[in-house]
Amino acid sequence: DQQVKQNSPSLSVQEGRISILNCDYTNSMFDYFLWYKKYPAEGPTFLISISSIKDKNEDGRFTVFLNKSAKHLSLHIVPSQPGDSAVYFCAVLSGTYKYIFGTGTRLKVLA
Amino acid sequence: EPEVTQTPSHQVTQMGQEVILRCVPISNHLYFYWYRQILGQKVEFLVSFYNNEISEKSEIFDDQFSVERPDGSNFTLKIRSTKLEDSAMYFCASSGRGQGSYGYTFGSGTRLTVV
Numbered sequence: 001d002q003q004v005k006q007n008s009p010s011l012s013v014q015e016g017r018i019s020i021l022n023c024d025y026t027n028s029m030f031d032y033f034l035w036y037k038k039y040p041a042e043g044p045t046f047l048i049s050i051s052s053i054k055d056k057n058e059d060g061r062f063t064v065f066l067n068k069s070a071k072h073l074s075l076h077i078v079p080s081q082p083g084d085s086a087v088y089f090c091a092v093l094s095g096t097y098k099y100i101f102g103t104g105t106r107l108k109v110l111a
Numbered sequence: 112e113p114e115v116t117q118t119p120s121h122q123v124t125q126m127g128q129e130v131i132l133r134c135v136p137i138s139n140h141l142y143f144y145w146y147r148q149i150l151g152q153k154v155e156f157l158v159s160f161y162n163n164e165i166s167e168k169s170e171i172f173d174d175q176f177s178v179e180r181p182d183g184s185n186f187t188l189k190i191r192s193t194k195l196e197d198s199a200m201y202f203c204a205s206s207g208r209g210q211g212s213y214g215y216t217f218g219s220g221t222r223l224t225v226v
Contacts, residue, residue: 099146
């Protein structure tokens, strides 16, 4: 099941710079796209979402971009902080309740 | 901030034994979910639950799995006869609204190890 792919398993960024995390999906019928952050020994934490009728949604340092024609989703974090170091999962809403998660990208923000 | 609480944090069980994973969702939430993550793999949907019945389940959620809301606060996942491949982190989640577009609140997970 490769409906949602995060091709970069890890990413390192200097503190204060921009982090860009990418996600690709296969089904053009998906309506909602979300990003979750996960620290070790904790559950995923909801960060930000975007519906298919938008191409950008911003919340503080976090911005999600949606390119429907390319079936591509990205999360921008600027400026990046050491506390942002975590695994980031993109997820698509399949139906009413079910998420399909990507495999995650481990972000390390270097002080 | 309200939390979803899961117990135990780690459970070791013999293959073939029954195990019950427990969750206390956020008190005013009405929608409940179980997800799991096998080590090194994706977080996968198992089941959603609303109004005392399953609203959606995945192909993973076979007859060995069941969910229950035995009282007003707990939400449990039972695996009847555990297999080695059931070893995973199991995450409970809840939401106040049925639409997943608003995001769920996940618990910290129970690590299940089947030996």
